[in-house]
Amino acid sequence: MSGSFQWWWKGSRQMIIAIAGGLLGMSLASGQVLASATATEAVVQQGAYLARAGNCMGCHTTRGGKPYAGGRRLNTPFGEFVTPNITPDNETGIGQWSADDFWQAMHHGQSRDGRYLYPAFPYTEYTKVTREDADAIFAYLRSLTPVRQTNLPHRIRSPYDNQLLLFLWRVWYFKEGVYEADLSKSEEWNRGAYLVQGLGHCDACHTARNVWGASQDDKLTGGEIMGHYWYAPSLIAPQEAGVGDWPIETIVELLSTGITSDAVTTGPMATIVRQSLQHLSPEDMRAMAVYLQSIGKPDPARKTRRIPDMPxxxxxxxxxxxxxxxxxxxxxxxxxxxxxxxxxxxxxxxxxxxxxxxxxxxxxxxxxxxxxxxxxxxxxxxxxxxxxxxxxxxxxxxxxxxxxxxxxxxxxxxxxxxxxxxxxxx
Missing domain, CATH: 1.10.760.10 (Cytochrome c-like domain)
Structure with a gap:
C-alpha cells in the first residue's frame, strides 16, 4: 500500500509540476505578449505625435475628405500633383507596404516600386528623419482605419514627367542623409534643429527656389511658396521673421498660439500652427524656439534707421x-x-x-x-x-x-x- 501511494504521489507530483510549469509558461508568454502589445502601442502613439509634428495629414487630406486618404491637389509651375492615400488599404493605400518601403520613400525619395518621387513630397527634408522615427510614423499609419479611395493621377507637364530628368534633378539637388548632431551645441538646440530641418520641413516653404524647383543654397532665407501665392518670410533676417533678438518665451507663444502682442501668423503659417505646432510638447516647442533664435540675426540698426524724404x-x-x-x-x-x-x-x-x-x-x-x-x-x-x-x-x-x-x-x-x-x- 505504501509503495502504491509513493508511486501515485510521484506521478501526481510530476503532473502537477508539468501543469504548473505550463501555466507559468503561459503566464510568462502572456506577459511577454502584453509587454509587446504595450510597446507597440507606445510606438503607435509616438508615431501619431511625429505625424502631427510633420503635419502629414495637412497634405494627405483633401478638403472635406477622410484623413490621410489623399486627393489634395498641389499646383506648381511644373503641373498638378495629387497627394496619395496613405491609409493601410491594400488596394489604394499603403496596406501592402513594409517598414522598409516606407523608409525608402521618406529617406531615399523612392516609391515601393523603385520609382523616383517628385519633391512636391518633401523627402529632401524628410531624409533627415531617423529610421526609428520613420518606423514609428509607419506604425501609426498602419493603425489607421483603411480607406478605399482611388485618387486622380498627377498631371505633370512635359518634359517634367520624365523619370530620367527627375534622376538628373536628384543628382544635382538631392542630398540624402539622417540629421547629424552638432556636438558643439546643446541637446536642446539639436532637437530643435532636427525638428526644423527634418520633420517640420520648414525649408520647403521658407527658402527661395530656382527655375527647377530646387531650394537655393541659402536655407530659410524666405521665398514665395510655389503655387500658393504666399510669401514665406526669412527666418534669419530681422527685417522679416528672424527672431534673433526675441525672448524664447515670445517665440514659443507665437508658435503655439499663432499670436503675440506684436505679431500674428496668417495664411499657410496659421494653418501649420493650428494643425501641427500647437500640439507639440513644451519641450519640443522650446527646442524649436532655441534653434530659431540662434539662427536669427539681431537688428542693431532698427532704432537708428533713417527714412529718406519722399517725393x-x-x-x-x-x-x-x-x-x-x-x-x-x-x-x-x-x-x-x-x-x-x-x-x-x-x-x-x-x-x-x-x-x-x-x-x-x-x-x-x-x-x-x-x-x-x-x-x-x-x-x-x-x-x-x-x-x-x-x-x-x-x-x-x-x-x-x-x-x-x-x-x-x-x-x-x-x-x-x-x-x-x-x-x-x-
Whole structure:
C-alpha cells in the first residue's frame, strides 16, 4: 500500500509540476505578449505625435475628405500633383507596404516600386528623419482605419514627367542623409534643429527656389511658396521673421498660439500652427524656439534707421491710401496703426507689413483671414475680405500707405501687383 501511494504521489507530483510549469509558461508568454502589445502601442502613439509634428495629414487630406486618404491637389509651375492615400488599404493605400518601403520613400525619395518621387513630397527634408522615427510614423499609419479611395493621377507637364530628368534633378539637388548632431551645441538646440530641418520641413516653404524647383543654397532665407501665392518670410533676417533678438518665451507663444502682442501668423503659417505646432510638447516647442533664435540675426540698426524724404508724387499717392485706411481699417487697427493687443495686430513696426515682398499684406486685404484657432487663442478675431468692396487701385494705395506710415518703410504697391497676387488659396 505504501509503495502504491509513493508511486501515485510521484506521478501526481510530476503532473502537477508539468501543469504548473505550463501555466507559468503561459503566464510568462502572456506577459511577454502584453509587454509587446504595450510597446507597440507606445510606438503607435509616438508615431501619431511625429505625424502631427510633420503635419502629414495637412497634405494627405483633401478638403472635406477622410484623413490621410489623399486627393489634395498641389499646383506648381511644373503641373498638378495629387497627394496619395496613405491609409493601410491594400488596394489604394499603403496596406501592402513594409517598414522598409516606407523608409525608402521618406529617406531615399523612392516609391515601393523603385520609382523616383517628385519633391512636391518633401523627402529632401524628410531624409533627415531617423529610421526609428520613420518606423514609428509607419506604425501609426498602419493603425489607421483603411480607406478605399482611388485618387486622380498627377498631371505633370512635359518634359517634367520624365523619370530620367527627375534622376538628373536628384543628382544635382538631392542630398540624402539622417540629421547629424552638432556636438558643439546643446541637446536642446539639436532637437530643435532636427525638428526644423527634418520633420517640420520648414525649408520647403521658407527658402527661395530656382527655375527647377530646387531650394537655393541659402536655407530659410524666405521665398514665395510655389503655387500658393504666399510669401514665406526669412527666418534669419530681422527685417522679416528672424527672431534673433526675441525672448524664447515670445517665440514659443507665437508658435503655439499663432499670436503675440506684436505679431500674428496668417495664411499657410496659421494653418501649420493650428494643425501641427500647437500640439507639440513644451519641450519640443522650446527646442524649436532655441534653434530659431540662434539662427536669427539681431537688428542693431532698427532704432537708428533713417527714412529718406519722399517725393511729392509719392506723398500724394500715400495720402489717397490714408483716406482708404481711415474708412476701412482705422476702427480696428487704430489711428496710429497701434492695433489692439491680443485682438488686432499692430501695423506700426510690423515686419510682416514692411518686409520686401508685399504679397502677404495684399492677400490679407483681398481675402481677409483669421489667426489660427488654438488652445491658447481659441476664439481669434478675424479680418473680413475687401476684394468685393475696394478696387485694386485703392488696395494698392492703402497697402502702400500702411507700408510707409507711422515710421514704417517699404516699397510702393501698384494695381498690377494686386492683380498678380491673386491665385489659389492655401
Amino acid at each position: 511729392e508724387g509719392v506723398r500724394q499717392y500715400l495720402a489717397r491710401g490714408e483716406l482708404v485706411y481711415e474708412k476701412y481699417c482705422q476702427d480696428c487697427h487704430g489711428e496710429s496703426g497701434q492695433g489692439a493687443p491680443g485682438i488686432y495686430p499692430p501695423l506700426a513696426g510690423n515686419r510682416s507689413v514692411t518686409m520686401k515682398s508685399p504679397l502677404n499684406t495684399i492677400r490679407s486685404v483681398l481675402y481677409g483671414g483669421y489667426p489660427p484657432s488654438t488652445a491658447g487663442n481659441p476664439r481669434p478675431y478675424g479680418m473680413p475680405p475687401y476684394q468685393h468692396i475696394i478696387r485694386d487701385a485703392e488696395i494698392a494705395q492703402v497697402v502702400s500707405y500702411i507700408r510707409n506710415a507711422w515710421g514704417n518703410f517699404g516699397s510702393l504697391v501698384s494695381p498690377l501687383d494686386v492683380d498678380q497676387s491673386r491665385g489659389n488659396e492655401f
